Amino acid sequence: MGIIGPVRACKLFLLDFFMHLPQPVSMSDENALIAANAAFYSAFAMRDVEAMARLWAEDDSVSCIHPGWPAIVGRTAVVGSWRDILEGGRSPLITCHEPFAIVTGNEGRVPCIEMIGTLALAASNHFRRIGGAWRLVHHQSSPIAQAGDHAQKSDTLLPSHVH
Numbered sequence: 001m002g003i004i005g006p007v008r009a010c011k012l013f014l015l016d017f018f019m020h021l022p023q024p025v026s027m028s029d030e031n032a033l034i035a036a037n038a039a040f041y042s043a044f045a046m047r048d049v050e051a052m053a054r055l056w057a058e059d060d061s062v063s064c065i066h067p068g069w070p071a072i073v074g075r076t077a078v079v080g081s082w083r084d085i086l087e088g089g090r091s092p093l094i095t096c097h098e099p100f101a102i103v104t105g106n107e108g109r110v111p112c113i114e115m116i117g118t119l120a121l122a123a124s125n126h127f128r129r130i131g132g133a134w135r136l137v138h139h140q141s142s143p144i145a146q147a148g149d150h151a152q153k154s155d156t157l158l159p160s161h162v163h
Contacts, residue, residue: 029108030101036134037110037125041096047086053079057128057135065140067121092116096123108134113144120144 027035036055043051056062060074064081072081085091099112106129114121123141127134 029103033101033103033108033110033127033134034099036108036127036136037096037099037101037112040125040136040139041094044086044091044094047091049083049086052082052086055136057130057137061137063138065142067142106130114141 039051040055042048043055056075056079058075060076062073062075062078064072064078066072066081066085069081072078093116095115097113097115099110102109102111108127108129110125110127112123112125114123120143121141122144123139125136126138128137129135
């Protein structure tokens, strides 16, 4: 075994020292928010009403606007709407695309594109950090006008991305 220099020996000692300290597994706020958003779409895909209910904040300040529905306010009503959709047997397969995390303190938003087959919806999921976990406080989605349809009605075109 060869002789190592004092700088390398110090680095190895420090590396060994730090490797034996408890290492909390953490992720950035943005990554944690994206993970919470993914859990929302996973609960939807699995039609898991209980998982969906656990994702929502436990207070009556939550709200939801499903495509074509009026605004729903209050935890009981919001979770009930998801129960009706998920247990109704007709919940569509929705996939989330282009999620983008925006974090400001204990509030976070994830604008994204929801795809139902070839139909694109603009969606916004709003979260609040409660007890260290991101909980949904608002979900809203609505169909995106096709650029050709919009161009016929207006001189401006819709952006191709939400962010």
